[in-house]
Amino acid sequence: MSTIALRRRDQIGALSSRSILSLVRQPSLVVPSLIFPLFFVALGTSAFARAINIPGFPEVDSFLDFALAGSVVQGVLFGSVTSATALATDIETGFFDRLLVAPSSRTAILVGRLAGAMVYGLAQTLFFTLVLFPFGLSIQSGVIGLIAMMIGGLFTALAVGALMSAMAIKTGSSEAVQGSFPLIFILLFFSSAFFPRQTMDGVYRRIADINPLSYLVEGFRSLTIDQLTLTAVLQTILIPAAISIIGIGISLRTLRNRLAAS
Template sequence: MAVVTKTPLGEPVTRSGVAQSIHDSLVIARRNLIRMTRIPEMILFGVIQPVMFVVLFTYVFGGSMTVGGSTDSGVYKDFLMAGIFAQTVTFATAGSAAGIADDMQKGLIDRFRSLPMARGAVLTGRTVADLAQTAITMFVLAVVALLVGWRTGSADSTSVARVAAGFGLLLLLGYAFTWIGALIGLSVRTPEAATSGGIIWLFPVTFISNAFVDSSRMTPWVRHIAEWNPFSATVQAARVLFGNPGVVQSDAWPMQHPVWASLIWSGVIIVIFRALAVRKYLRATG
């Protein structure tokens, strides 16, 4: 009599370490994306703030700003948009911090910890979901920017690939900063504290930069800080790739090689703060 051996239906699939980590991270990312669709206010309010910045800076401050010796509001409008895009992706840090702090407070992180999941997958999944939300916000903001008159450079100097690369660098910076938000969210006790802690340090980072004004007109010591600011490197790179005015002429290496500087800064931030956040996560749930 023949014996038939059947594989139990509930038997887990064996994966390599990297494959398991990617799978678990995507599962968590999917969970967070589904949650976002059920709370549309999260996306709505995330879009409203940058749109307000575009309108206010364009129509309130545009006529009084000087870019490259020109006071034309249209020139400032094109100069401004790279800074607004960069500010938008970095301000998503506060949402990441608050979301992780909320999960910690509700005990959801402890539930994830009881499952056979890859180390760090909870945080990676969260940051990937936040990146997807930021990309949606960026798309809406780009449409609004086009409606108010923002344009990239001429077709001869700016291709679709270069524009896409500019947005790619902006999203990479935003992803890097969400790891800072993850560390903040794991370090505080309440979502309210995470929101404050996730945004307060962003103001000097975004305003001591070349995002809204020409950094060459700043006080020398402030200008040096702005030129070596990771945020400024990405803004400069975006302006170069978009073909927009206001590309600062400076001896500082990040301003001379903004694309490489942006990639390096974002990579360093991801490596350092991911390691710190995962370490904090393991200690907080250990």
């Protein structure tokens, strides 16, 4: 039993190393998910600098503090799509089938592939924070809050990566996975990622109110602009963790269906 467990651990380790290395070796895949969120932060910080005084806007020192959460979630979402696209590419090239015929655990194959996204999500959170510090960013919840955000980034990457992996396994097409990118962008825009829900009205407010991304972003935001609270930590970590469990479940089920159909 322990041998099997060890093997599974080794499999996850080997596949994780491969997925992480593939991101390191292909910077062109990851650079856009670092540059674009930073560009939008730079743009928003200058364009909406005075918007922080409008009614309903949370109390913040600068728009930069407000914008960090949105940029982290935006970057992590984009990075996760890249990872799921890599899985679809593995399916297209036949590498995935070779893994399936090998005596390897199905969970290990999936989690190993998603490990790259998880590590990248964590690194992105740290990267955005470090890059924006010299421009006046302040994390009110301190180092513990930052660590919680990094864990939140990791789980967000896992959650979105798992859901997108289900699509990759179902379609086996990297083009289809890439094609879902606008859906994520729409979901992000109709949340409180870029502007507070309290300043929206009508149908936009209602959509943002039911959009889970709003609550995910607001967890990160609370850790940035408020003092450390257990509620904010749990919101930042537990929401993506819960989505991760659902996402992995859907992915494994999709994988089983794919195997049954083949």
